Amino acid sequence: MKSMRKEYRDGGEISISDPQVPLDLLIQWLADAKEVGVSEVNAMSLATVDLQGKPRNRMVLLKHLEDEEIGFFTNIESDKADEISSCSSVAATIWWPKMERQVRIEGVASPMNRDMVEEYHQSRPRKSRIAARVSDQSRPLESREELMHRFEEEEARFEGEDVPLPDHWGGFLIAINRVEYWSGRPSRMHERVVLTKEGGLWSQRRLYP
Template sequence: MSENNKINNVPVHDLRREYKNTVLRRSGLSSCPLDLFKDWLKDACDAGLSDPAAMCVATVDSSGQPFQRIVLLKYYDKEGLVFFTHFNSRKAQHLKKNRNTSLLFPWYMLDRQVIFLGQAEPISTQESREYFQSRPKESQIAAWASPQSEIIATREVLENRFLEFKQKFQEGEVPLPHFWGGFRVRFHSVEFWQGGLHRLHDRFIYQKKENEWTIDRLSP
């Protein structure tokens, strides 16, 4: 790269550190990836990481252009991982046409990351309603107020919509919007990455074969 094309105010090429928190060995792996994921998620919570349930959700539009955004995981089990969104949002529209997605948990403060691959499907209205009713009332109102991913002229437009719906739902419960709900990602692949000394990272991938999980070590 020529000197004229370099941006020298932030020397990113010198940003380097050694990963030496811990190691990941096959002997420490369980037969089900969710067992290790549960332990790592607890470690992230116990370490006081900000938003330990935050994950990067990747989708692809009809032209093949990838998109990514941070979304909060709300609950999970052997059936899949669940998050919630506006059904007119960009990610929901992508998933309507292409269910394939990737979920990345970037716990870099612990030198760890986890990647789930799978297919997303809408959960039932009743399941969405149960979660929606557990949210703080202001968050429920915000779901009504925000036409997610649409262009708006100013922030005041959004704030005014919030105030309008806050007044509308001042008394009683806030109903579940018909355009809002959850997706469950049914995963078939889970990769665990643990940073290692001298860039000799530990990577293990779980892949579902029928009703069994195979485990392989990947070169870093």
């Protein structure tokens, strides 16, 4: 591991033209990553804090981005949902190795309204909707066979019918209050620009890498 070394070439200069539109550059960077063929461009790690103050982290897909808000979908009886209900402060990180770019987002999560969840559920492939119904996410599972059996049963139950949104499936919106853009530059002279919201206004500053 110690001998693994990568020289960053150029994630590009960071220039924020209007800090009052803090996610503008994220939209641009997502489009850039997509253009060069990065898979799962919208995958981000999501950190929460549990009741004991212990941080926990997992990947989710960024599925909503609007103004100063991002969102993702999940099981609302999962560990992450429990953690958000006891501490709504969350942090997310997106890293595109191919682009040599990282985005860190911090904010406050709240449950997404059911209309938004329903709309997304309807847009998903049938098998994903069935999978959402049968997974007691984060709970112990006896065997793989048990899960497959549940899937097949549910598939048969709704054959030829619409697969309804289960009560346990939902999403969270994150009202953002800090965004940091990081770009890999040669000789470890990376760039960091952080945008923070204070008193209703966004300001930007650079940080040492």
